[in-house]
Amino acid sequence: MTAETPWPILKRGSSGPNVTTLQYLLRGAGEGALAADGEFGSATETAVREFQARAGATVDGVVGDRTWTRFTDGVTLGSTVRRGSRGDFVRAAQNELLKLFYFGSSDAVDGIFGNATEEAVHAFQESVGIAADGVVGPRTWRELIGHDPE
Numbered sequence: 001m002t003a004e005t006p007w008p009i010l011k012r013g014s015s016g017p018n019v020t021t022l023q024y025l026l027r028g029a030g031e032g033a034l035a036a037d038g039e040f041g042s043a044t045e046t047a048v049r050e051f052q053a054r055a056g057a058t059v060d061g062v063v064g065d066r067t068w069t070r071f072t073d074g075v076t077l078g079s080t081v082r083r084g085s086r087g088d089f090v091r092a093a094q095n096e097l098l099k100l101f102y103f104g105s106s107d108a109v110d111g112i113f114g115n116a117t118e119e120a121v122h123a124f125q126e127s128v129g130i131a132a133d134g135v136v137g138p139r140t141w142r143e144l145i146g147h148d149p150e
Contacts, residue, residue, distance in 0.1 A: 007068040011062045017096070021096050022040070026047045055067075086112055
């Protein structure tokens with residue numbers, strides 16, 4: 001058995017593509033007005049705290065193992081995405097695929113899970129040795145978010 005890919009720890013002051021993904025996940029969780037700008041500032045911290053309270057996680061404004069799991073378990077939220085899915089959860093997956101060079105350009109982060117997204121998910125899943133079913137569920141989320149670009 002291989003070790004699980006660790007989740008990144010995000011908190012106020014963090015920045016980059018994982019923060020953008022977090023912001024898309026927060027928008028999908030009901031924080032629709034939150035900007036997906038890649039900067040973990042006060043608005044993102046407030047949204048994280050509100051999500052943690054609703055999801056029964058420790059309310060500390062820090063996104064670690066338990067909070068990432070709540071976002072991506074497919075149960076707490078409908079964050080499992082596949083061909084035909086639309087919205088901010090798809091944007092989050094597309095952003096991670098872009099971060100890891102499996103997806104064309106930032107213009108392609110459109111929230112529509114079509115052929116290009118499915119092909120990118122398949123390629124990513126094959127490259128990390130998990131079931132290549134084209135679905136972004138809990139295991140694929142963890143691998144996407146936990147991997148850094150080479």
